[in-house]
Amino acid sequence: MDFKNDNVGIELLLAHMNIGDIIQAVEHLHLYSEREDEESGVLFEECLSQDEMDENEETLGGLVSHVQNRGKVQYGTVSDLLAFVNMVSNTSPSTLTELQEEIGVLLNKSDMVIKDGRYRIDVDVLLFPWRLTYKAPGSGHIPKGSFGKVHLAQDTETRKRMACKRIPLEHFKPADVEIQARFRHENIAELYGALLWEQSVHLFMEAGEGGSVLEKLESCGPMREFEIIWVTQQVLRGLEYLHSHNIIHHDIKPSNIVLMSAKAVLVDFGLTVQMTEDVYIPRDLRGTEMYMSPELVLCRGHNTKTDIYSLGTTIIHMQTGSPPWVRRYPRSAYPSYLYIIHKQAPPLEDISEDCSPAMRGLLERALERVPLRRSSAAELLHEEALHPSREDQPRCWSLDSALGEGTHPLLRQQSQMTDSTQDSSSLYTEDSGPCRRKGSLYIDLGALAGYYNFVRGPPTTEYG
Incomplete structure (x- = not known):
């Protein structure tokens, strides 16, 4: 005869709780039980306001959900992602401190490969400080949000490149995710998923390798x-x-x-x-x-x-x-x-x-x-x-065609320079606007030699 265990969820919860927490919880229950006997029928629930009981129930539900999905990264919908980030926000940091494996929800099923319920940083996905993706980072600026740093991420299997914003757990809030997940538009960076690992929330999103x-x-x-x-x-x-x-x-x-x-x-x-x-x-x-x-x-x-x-x-x-x-x-x-x-x-x-x-x-x-x-x-x-006319906004000559020809006088001038990064910075000072514009043109040409990966102009479809 097969026996059905209806307490699997409770056993799983107890298996992952600290034994000290269990003892403390039992002592609290015993204390309230004695108080109930002494006060002739005053129930434990009456010692709490309705809001407090709702909050406790919500926290416990989030904890059970967290335990049941411990060490699990899964594909999901926008609703699943929002439920996950709300759970992370509502769970006490002490509970998440003991997390041994990453958990999260990914929306991108084609470019992010989950293996055995895991998406491991530095194994399944590589993170690089953004400044290392440029040979010449200028002033050393690394893109930052309100909190956290942005990295360039790459899935090791699909080679998909993404941006990964790492937000410390103490600074994370669901608002960091909600709008980007719920509202999709061509000019809003697409959110690919969220991962909790090492006391930081990792937000994966569409990468603009042209930089900010x-x-x-x-x-x-x-x-x-x-x-x-x-x-x-x-x-x-x-x-x-x-x-x-x-x-x-x-x-x-x-x-x-x-x-x-x-x-x-x-x-x-x-x-x-x-x-x-x-x-x-x-x-x-x-x-x-x-x-x-x-x-x-x-x-x-x-x-x-x-x-x-x-x-x-x-x-x-x-x-x-x-x-x-x-x-x-x-x-x-x-x-x-x-x-x-x-x-x-x-x-x-x-x-x-x-x-x-x-x-x-x-x-x-x-x-x-x-x-x-x-x-x-x-x-x-x-x-x-x-919406300027051609006369007011003349098109730039095609960088691709110029690279193929290799005969443009500006390109020849570029090839004679030994270090585009060093020389370009000397073309302008903080107070010389025209010189800085000259430097801007020079750096754009430097991109042809692979020094930069910046966007230099509008798509030809709009200025055709």
Whole structure:
């Protein structure tokens, strides 16, 4: 006769609990049992509020789920992924400290290979510090989010390249995952999965091996206007999608825009919120100082228009190579820009001198101080500045064809240089805008020799 054990789940839970915890739990139950006898029928449940009982039940359920799936990485849906990250967030760190194997949920079934319920770091997937993927990392900047560092990851079997953001467990929150998992768009970095291992949450997502806009600025100097136009179009498409769902990104800036061969995507959704009313009133200050809108600084309520203002400041950074305010108000003398933004916004004085009239008009509408008069993402997408004629925005010659011919005079000049990284940095100083633009062109040509893997211009399909 076969016997069915109905207590398998409890036995599995006890097998993974610390014996000291079990003894302490029994002592607590015994104490409450004695109190119940003394107080003539006062039940243990009555000693707790309903909210406390619900919280305890939720934590216990999460713990049981954690134990049952210990050491298991599995493919799943977006709902499975969100349930996993919520469980991680609600489980006490002491419980997760004893974790001996990785656990997680992966959405990408084609490019990420799970073996025996495991996806092991440095075995099944390799992580590389992002700076090591470039032979010339510029100032040594490594892309960072609100918390945690971004690495380049590669699946050892499929050779799929991804970005992996490692967030310490104490700083992780479900918001880091929720928006990116629930909302899919071409200009939002696709989330491939989440893994818990060694007290850190590893978020795997679409990789932009062209680096971030900030990396390009630090390595190449200010961007040319046709590049700015292309990046702005990509960002506005992503913002239009987010704003249509009442989602505020809250941290639009060069380091959160990642370049790919045919598109640019938004990353880092740790500060993102979805509004339930017309105005979002924050409990804390969200964003990065130099790119904040005046209404966000006041913390009295704002909406999706704050992202548009941040995009305007980002365009200024792309034009000049520096964030707004910092040239006129050096960080050494002004440790905080919040008061300056509140009193003097918008930073129209920081717009590049060689900015075209159409782009200046776009910036004035994006940086409008009053949110109600500020243009939306959908409106800016139809701006004249983003749809220049061939005469106003001449195409760059094809880098691929030039590489094949090898006869272009600029290429010959490039081949005569011994060290493109060293020489290019001497072409400009912090205060010489035109020279920095010359350096930018030189670094772009250096990419032909394999020194950089940056995106240098818009796809030909859009500027055909």
